[in-house]
Amino acid sequence: MDKQVQHILEILEDNAKVTPKEIANLTGMTIDNVTKSIEQFEKSGIIRKYKTIIDWELAGEEFVHAIIELKVTLERKLGYQAIAECLYKFPQVRSVRLLSGGHDLSLTIRGRSMKEVAFFVAGKIATLDQVQGTTTHFVLKTYKEDGVILYETEHIKRLQISP
Numbered sequence: 001m002d003k004q005v006q007h008i009l010e011i012l013e014d015n016a017k018v019t020p021k022e023i024a025n026l027t028g029m030t031i032d033n034v035t036k037s038i039e040q041f042e043k044s045g046i047i048r049k050y051k052t053i054i055d056w057e058l059a060g061e062e063f064v065h066a067i068i069e070l071k072v073t074l075e076r077k078l079g080y081q082a083i084a085e086c087l088y089k090f091p092q093v094r095s096v097r098l099l100s101g102g103h104d105l106s107l108t109i110r111g112r113s114m115k116e117v118a119f120f121v122a123g124k125i126a127t128l129d130q131v132q133g134t135t136t137h138f139v140l141k142t143y144k145e146d147g148v149i150l151y152e153t154e155h156i157k158r159l160q161i162s163p
Contacts, residue, residue, distance in 0.1 A: 004029055008037055009046070014147070016050040053148045063110050065094075065139040066117045068125065069103035071132040080104065083130045092120050103135065114138060 007027050011018055020034040027034065041047040056063050075082050080098050087107060088096045095108040107125070111117040118136070126134050143151045 005037060008034060009041070012038070012047065016052075051146075053145050053150075055150050057150075063112065064114050064117050065142070066109045066111075066114075066121070067137045067139065068107040068109055068121055069099070069135040069137070070105040070107065070125070071102075071134075072104045072130045073132055075130065083128070086128065086130075087125070090120075090124060092117075092124075 004027050008023055008029075011023050011026060020031050020038065023029070023034045024031045029037075038047070072080070072083050074080065084096050084098070084105065087093055087105070092109050092111055093107050094110050095106075097106045098104065099106050109117050109120065111120060117138070121134060121136055125131060141151065143149065
């Protein structure tokens with residue numbers, strides 16, 4: 001991949017609101033070339049979606065997130081794709097990932113309460129023929145989401161901890 005093309009993608013990944021003019025200034029490309037590149041990325045599926053990260057707790061909304069690990073039985077000749085497609089169609093499922101190790105798939109689920117999430121897992125996920133077992137981990141606090149720090153105390157800011 002061309003370095004300028006990669007740079008455009010990295011800039012957009014960090015901030016989807018950046019303008020083609022700002023990207024042009026950062027990359028040394030023309031605004032027209034940046035705009036054409038972005039359009040090509042969108043058409044080809046390289047750019048899938050522009051996303052906003054919302055701190056729902058700060059906005060006064062409460063959601064419960066859970067990470068569900070699954071052990072699954074594969075369907076002949078279909079591999080993990082068939083069960084992944086079945087799982088990601090549920091609106092409660094925020095992500096589906098293939099794992100190495102003791103479990104096969106990881107789901108991130110969002111609901112309004114622990115009870116709602118538990119009933120969803122028990123009624124919709126665990127009952128699927130391919131699912132051999134589930135392990136549910138409820139998320140108690142999110143400190144960082146997609147590279148964005150959501151929770152930082154004044155004490156931590158003053159310490160100026162560097163990674």
